Amino acid sequence: MVLKFNLMFGKMDNKEVLLLKKALERQKKARFKAEQILENKSKELYEVARHLEASNARLENLICTKSNEIDGAFVNIIDPYVVMDLQFNVISMNASAKEFFGYNPGEEFVNLSQLVHPDYLDYNVNYMKNLLQYGTFNKYRSKLILKDKSVKLVEINGSLIYDRDKNPIAAQGIVRDITRDEEVKHLLSAQKKQLDIIVENSPLGIVLTNGNQIIRSNKTFENLIGYTELELKSLGVNAISTPDDVEESTTLLKKMQLGEIDNFTISKQYNCKDGTHLWAKTSVNVYKNEDDGIDYQVAMIEDISAQHELEVERKQLLEDLEKSNKGLQEYAHIVSHDLKSPLRSISALATWLYEDYKDVLDENGVNQLRMMQEKVESMDKLIVGILEYSTVSSETVNNTDVDVNQVIKEITDIIYIPDHVQVKIVKKLPTLFADKTKIHQLFQNFLSNAVVHIENEVGLVNIDFTETTTHWQFSIEDNGVGIPKEYHEKIFKIFQSVGNNERSTGIGLSIVKKVIDLYEGEVWLESVPGEGTTFYFTLKK
Amino acid sequence: MNILFIEDDTIETMKLLRTVSKLESKHNITEAKNGEEAINFLKSDADLPDIILLDLNMPKMSGIEFLQILKKDDVMKYLPTIILTTSENRADLLECYKIGIAGYVLKPLKYDDYEQKIRKVLDYWETNELVKA
Numbered sequence: 311m312v313l314k315f316n317l318m319f320g321k322m323d324n325k326e327v328l329l330l331k332k333a334l335e336r337q338k339k340a341r342f343k344a345e346q347i348l349e350n351k352s353k354e355l356y357e358v359a360r361h362l363e364a365s366n367a368r369l370e371n372l373i374c375t376k377s378n379e380i381d382g383a384f385v386n387i388i389d390p391y392v393v394m395d396l397q398f399n400v401i402s403m404n405a406s407a408k409e410f411f412g413y414n415p416g417e418e419f420v421n422l423s424q425l426v427h428p429d430y431l432d433y434n435v436n437y438m439k440n441l442l443q444y445g446t447f448n449k450y451r452s453k454l455i456l457k458d459k460s461v462k463l464v465e466i467n468g469s470l471i472y473d474r475d476k477n478p479i480a481a482q483g484i485v486r487d488i489t490r491d492e493e494v495k496h497l498l499s500a501q502k503k504q505l506d507i508i509v510e511n512s513p514l515g516i517v518l519t520n521g522n523q524i525i526r527s528n529k530t531f532e533n534l535i536g537y538t539e540l541e542l543k544s545l546g547v548n549a550i551s552t553p554d555d556v557e558e559s560t561t562l563l564k565k566m567q568l569g570e571i572d573n574f575t576i577s578k579q580y581n582c583k584d585g586t587h588l589w590a591k592t593s594v595n596v597y598k599n600e601d602d603g604i605d606y607q608v609a610m611i612e613d614i615s616a617q618h619e620l621e622v623e624r625k626q627l628l629e630d631l632e633k634s635n636k637g638l639q640e641y642a643h644i645v646s647h648d649l650k651s652p653l654r655s656i657s658a659l660a661t662w663l664y665e666d667y668k669d670v671l672d673e674n675g676v677n678q679l680r681m682m683q684e685k686v687e688s689m690d691k692l693i694v695g696i697l698e699y700s701t702v703s704s705e706t707v708n709n710t711d712v713d714v715n716q717v718i719k720e721i722t723d724i725i726y727i728p729d730h731v732q733v734k735i736v737k738k739l740p741t742l743f744a745d746k747t748k749i750h751q752l753f754q755n756f757l758s759n760a761v762v763h764i765e766n767e768v769g770l771v772n773i774d775f776t777e778t779t780t781h782w783q784f785s786i787e788d789n790g791v792g793i794p795k796e797y798h799e800k801i802f803k804i805f806q807s808v809g810n811n812e813r814s815t816g817i818g819l820s821i822v823k824k825v826i827d828l829y830e831g832e833v834w835l836e837s838v839p840g841e842g843t844t845f846y847f848t849l850k851k
Numbered sequence: 852m853n854i855l856f857i858e859d860d861t862i863e864t865m866k867l868l869r870t871v872s873k874l875e876s877k878h879n880i881t882e883a884k885n886g887e888e889a890i891n892f893l894k895s896d897a898d899l900p901d902i903i904l905l906d907l908n909m910p911k912m913s914g915i916e917f918l919q920i921l922k923k924d925d926v927m928k929y930l931p932t933i934i935l936t937t938s939e940n941r942a943d944l945l946e947c948y949k950i951g952i953a954g955y956v957l958k959p960l961k962y963d964d965y966e967q968k969i970r971k972v973l974d975y976w977e978t979n980e981l982v983k984a
Contacts (some may be wrong), residue, residue, distance in 0.1 A: 443896055643940040647908055650937040654860035661962040662869070683961075690960045697939075796931075 367474060383732055390485040393471070396422040396442075401480060410487065427453035427461060442478065445470045451488075463489045483690030512549045515590070515611035518597075520564065520604060522546040534590070534613055536583030552587070559594075566596050567605060577614065578609060589618035642700040649693050657686045695817030698751065702824040707745045714739035714749070714784075718773060721754045731761045731769030739775055740782060742849065752825045755818040756786045763790035763843075781831060781848040792839035802833065822847070852876075853976060855892065855900035857883045858916065858935070859909045866962065867904070870969045874979060877895045886912030890920060893927055902953070903932040904972075907943060915943070918950050929982050933972060 371447060390407030394400045403411065413420045425436050425778040430453045441447050446469040453463050468483030509516055515531030524542045532538060535550060548556050555578035562574045571594040580588040591612040598605055660682050668676070715738060722733050742749060753773075760771045772787040793801065802823040826833050830850040837843040854871075858864055864882055881900060883889035886909060893899065903921075907914035914934065922928045924962050931953035936943070944955055954970060959965050 343979075643938065643943075644908075647936075647938050650960075651860060651863075651908075654937065654960060654962075655860065658866050658962040658965070659863060659958055687960065 311834075356514070377671050390487075391482070392485060393480055393482045395480050395481070396478060397421070407485065410456070410462075410485065411454075415578065423457070425454045428454055441468070441470065441481065441807070447483075461489075462487055463492050468616040496689065512670055513612075513850065515609075515613070517542075517547075517609045517611065519547055519607045519609060521607075522548050525606070531611055534582075534588055535580055541583075550581050552581065555579060559592075562594070566594070566607070572596050577618075580611075588613060589615045639701055642697050646693050646697040650690060653686050653690050653693075657683060660686070676774070695821070699817055699821050699824065702821055702828070706747070707828070709743055709745055710744045711741050711743045712744050712749050714753070714775075717746070717750055717753055718757075721750065721757055725754060725758050725761070728764070730767060731764050731771060733757065733761070733771045734773070736772050736774035739773065739784075740777070741781065743851075744752055744849065748825045748828065752822055752847075755822045756847075759818050760786055760788040760790065760843075760845075764788055765791055776849075781850055783846060783848045785844055785846050787842065789842040792841055793835065793837040793843050794839055795837075798835055798837070852902060852973070852981070853879045853881070853891060853898060853900040854973075855881050855883060855930075857886065857889045857903065857914070858906045859884050860906070862908070863958075866965060867969065871973070872917075873966070874970065874973065875923045878973065885909045886914065886917030886920070889917060893921075899927070899930065900984070901931075901935070902976050903914065903930055904935050905932055905939050907934060907936040907947075914937050915946060915950070918952070921948045930981075931976065931981075933976075 311810045335661040342701050375407070388406060390410040392400060392407050392411075393402045398411070398421050400415040400422060403413070403415050408414050411420070411425070415663040423434075430451070434452055437447065437450055441450075448467055450466045450468070450591070451463070452466065455459060455461055465486045465488045465742060466483045467486075468481055470478040471480040473479045501559055511528075512528060512530055515534050516528045517531055518526040523546055527539050527542050531715065532542070535542075537545065537550070542550070542767055547559075551559070555576070558576060559578070562571070562576070565571045573593065575593040577589065577591050580590055582588050591614050593610045594614075595608045595610075596605055660679050664671070664676065664679050671679070713737060718733070718735060718739070727733065757771065765770075766789050768789075769785075770789050773784070774787070775782060775784045801819050803820060823833060826847050826849065833845065833847040835845045854865065856867055858867070868880065871880060881892060881897075883892055889903075905914045905917065914936070918932065921930065921932065921981075928951070932951075933945055933954035933956060935950055935956050935958060937958045938944075939957065948954060954972065956968055958967060
């Protein structure tokens, strides 16, 4: 056709060419227009298709969101469950949440950020930033002020909700009220703190052990022994104890393990860090842990170094006292022997002087020799008395049944009783459990004291007794010269004699006092000068 | 009787001699001032005494020390030994009997009492059969 056209063109005139050109132009324009219409139509079609696609996607998204809500790992109908948008506006709540918060998002507008307690605001804002970044949160804490103005501590596990394009559009969360848990936890920790204060400030060292192993120790024990808790843990019980003590406590621990005993107390020595030893009373109690089934021991350690030192000192003192007592007794015997010997010599010489020279001596000389003998005699008595007094408490006490009636009989047989004096037992006297020699000494001194101080024509000495639950009470009554009140205490002191009687040495009643002290008794007297004296004394049964 | 009298005090010796001199029977008294002297005498060639009168409190060698030596000797341990002392110490008395004695006589204060006691002791031993040397 182009060829034909060219042929024609060759033959056509200019007019014809111009017409043809115009027609061609028209044709071009028409085609362009048609193309434009087509394009518009197809564009429309495309738009429609796209629109359809978008709404389809929206639908899918919606399904996705719903399934997200449902699939949330933490859905639990018992715990409060909340869905909110990213501005914290609550979208939905389950029944439990409604009850907990006191709000109903269907009826009122609830924004969770407005419920957060001021204390938690900053922390929660930061936390939400993390949530947006990571998508989930675990055990996120908050303090909320609920509708009823109550403040609750809550723990929230939650996650973001995304649309189809993975854009976060909301958040869901399960809320757990941990207010009570926290209170309990707080209480426990407070109690633990209190216990710790007691343990740490206890004047007793406290150590928790499992056999040889030291698990815990308090400051007091660390201070006592000089090791730190860490050092103690690596050392163990045996390393800080002496071998003898280890043996003893091992035996006791075994008994404890077998359940034969629950606790024991021993006095033992600990090896301190500085090389010294610590004397301590250690009380060990078993503690069975139900959780791990292990027997623990709680040891209370009391520093008794001071007591121990005192005890040692006391023992030493007692030993010294015993020694010095024995020495004193020995000394008393030696002195009495050394004093008695010359008296015997003087007595012998005076006797011979009289025997050999009685022919040349006048009455005065004989009298002087007699007086000399009397003085020697009273001095001998004094020495015997002192010896007796000094040995009353130091000699061993040998308690047997002692029939006091028998004792009185023996005494009245040997002591000097003036003819005008009568010794009478008012009623049968008891049998005592006591040292016979000392009871003898006791009554002999009372009786010889009584019989020599009677100036009445008829002298009477009555011995009687009564009985209390704890003591025997004896009385020795005489109708002698009597003792003035001011001497009632004095006469029991050594070398104190009231009368001017040559026979009294002033020792007798002090021996009496010593024997009565030995038997935890008392001695006293009632006396009317010129009428008589009654001595009372008690002896513990 | 041959009597060994062991005593450090002069007047005590005078007391014994005076007492013995008054007795009908005659006794031969050998004096020793202390245990040591007594041992020396016993170990000498002299005849052994029939009885020994022994004081306890003496210088150098006490009566008890003497007694211990005496009782360890195979021959001398048979010599009857009578203690003559002022010591009423029970410990002394028990110790003496434990080692072995034939009597324990306390010296009384009065000379007359002394004379009587010694007379009785010597009378008693005179009536006994003695191990003659």
